[in-house]
Amino acid sequence: MDVILNQMDEFAPVAGPVAGLVMKNEPVVIKRRVVRQLGHLEALESEAIHIMREVAAECANPALLFSGGKDSIVLLRLAEKAFRPGRFPFPLMHVDTGHNFPEVIEFRDRRVKQLGERLIVASMEDSIKQGRVVLRSENQSRNPFQSVTLLDAIAEHGFDACIGGARRDEEKARAKERIFSFRDEFGQWDPKNQRPELWDLYNARVHPGENIRVFPISNWTELDVWEYISREGLEVPHIYFAHRRDVIRRGSGLLPISHLVQPKEGEKVENLMVRFRTVGDMSCTCPVESAAVGIGEIIAETAITRITERGATRMDDQTSEASMELRKREGYF
């Protein structure tokens, strides 16, 4: 199992127990008994598996939030790696805004069936019927109200932890959020009052009524997610790949035409090659122009892209500089 590192260790010569293995006449070759160095995806993967297992061990009644989007698709593969050959120690839960892309819902149900795990659908339609969510208009974005349905579902099922696919590179409020993020009994996040998080020693303890949001892929970037999807050969909904779609230009982005979005006066419907970088509420999730019809091409585009994922694709995140922070404070993912 000895390997030869063919690169001189300029910064810090190896000392101690392995020093004896250095061959005298070849100072640039260091021989040591190291199996191998994990690549960055393997390191991130192992970290995420460790986090998921900590949730399973320390929380009494966790759930995993699965939307059918690429980040939660990665979460499901990580859960398989963490818990197989056993079953997942938690149900999956989707907060269904009723504004989802039909392709994504179809994919969600198929994936859940493949896994043989349990899915809970928390429906915003129900929250609306119960009068818990009041909308100004039928077609407005439902993203901000997901928190109500999510918090209701957490209360109804008594979840003490929800595993989500948020990443720190998405947004600056996320950049400051812990991997184990404490929420009070109102589901609120208080950025000034977060638990210190050191090493990989996570504190998942809560009082009844409080909960923890856990983000195992906090340290992944959009590019990491795509590379992982490629490496693992994971299926994703087709709308992530370039396809022809009727869109209009509104604000700084493109909006897909659907029963929720119709051209206003003066807006021209165009048929463009587009793909989605995120899959959310149809009324505010913008596709980007793209010719990437395969994962390799998406990775190539992501590697050189110049706009953040949310900046390009979520109109609701552009309304104010603090919109994500405000929503998180109210209980958002």
Place this chain on the structure above:
Amino acid sequence: MSVIENISFDHSELLRFITAGSVDDGKSTLIGRLLHDSKSIFEDQLSAIAHTSRKRGMEAVDLSLLTDGLQAEREQGITIDVAYRYFATPKRKFIIADTPGHEQYTRNMVTGASTANLAIILIDARKGVLTQSRRHAYLASLVGIPHLVVAVNKMDLVGYSQDVFERICQEFHRFVAGLNLKNIAYIPMSALNGDMVVERGSNLGWYKGMTLMDLLEKVPVDHDINLEDFRFPVQLVCRPQTEEWHDFRGYMGRIESGSISVGDEVQVLPSGLTSRIREIVTYEGNVEDAVAPQSVTLTIEDHLDISRGDMLVKTSQLPQVTKEFDAMLCWLSEQSLDSRRKYLIKHTTRVVKAVISRIDYRLDINTLNHDAADTLKMNDIARVSLKVHQPLVWDAYPRNHATGSFIVIDEVTNNTVAAGMICPSKGQG
């Protein structure tokens, strides 16, 4: 798409580093420079901070806005806590733990440092080594960050003088002589002009060492993990009890240090029972051997009573198993230590009740003097003796970070109130 032809993503490693210093030292400019020159700033981020800069009446884009975020912070003009930034070059992926320099520096720096492979300590070339630089160096040594970079910044303001640089290096070197810092690199730079950050620039021709980016890409990252001692804290026991996996009993966890192969003899601690590794199970199938920090599932030859909190080790490399030990404690909570109370300790995957039986001394972080103390306040660092209800399986922190670190939890509030690093027991060196 021809731009990316030369980029290879295979086998790139992950380096986590921390930046210590205040805005005055040009820390935000340095981070901005690293992100900018490695093409990691996105257009919408840049336009957002340009917008904010204009709104605040500034003439130029304030790059430091990239690294402060929350509304609460903007209102108060302060930086809360640790923020994480990500960037990548074709060689490596980087995670920056960006911690504010002044407020609650100890708590924040210890938190950010706990997962770092490297620390960059910023020094303003005009001011030289300050109390703050010493504090940062001490904390880096306390938390055992393997690599230190002393970034002597603002060289443009001292005429790029080699003498100034060398004087600062010598002064810093004298100061850290007593500390446990092995790998220190000194780099003169101007983050503002970009000299020696990513590009070499044309102003520091006398400096023949690596640029900061060069160093970040080349510094070895595998030294941090102890590769000698196999340590496997059990997270979960997997018993599917399905038809297919009827008798399967797997121990799930992450190899915190060392490596393991099928057939190796292992001891279960604290019980002391021994067995041999039968299988190393992964989602991709069984493997012959595995290495830290892989997450795996192990099965053993014998039927032993093993549960979460137990640790598998190799019989040839035994850790300590005791109910009493000494530790360096960094107090993180606004609520001071009450030595009459019991606290919870989370160490590896084990949670136990503990009392802090004695405060040996509290450290004055500016002078490194030892003071007597009967309580600890937020940001205090002290050497303490602890007694725990159930034995812990540990190594001294300098030998093994994963099995030498713990957090202290207040059972009433559930808050994490302190971070601990176990000291070598007396006579152990």
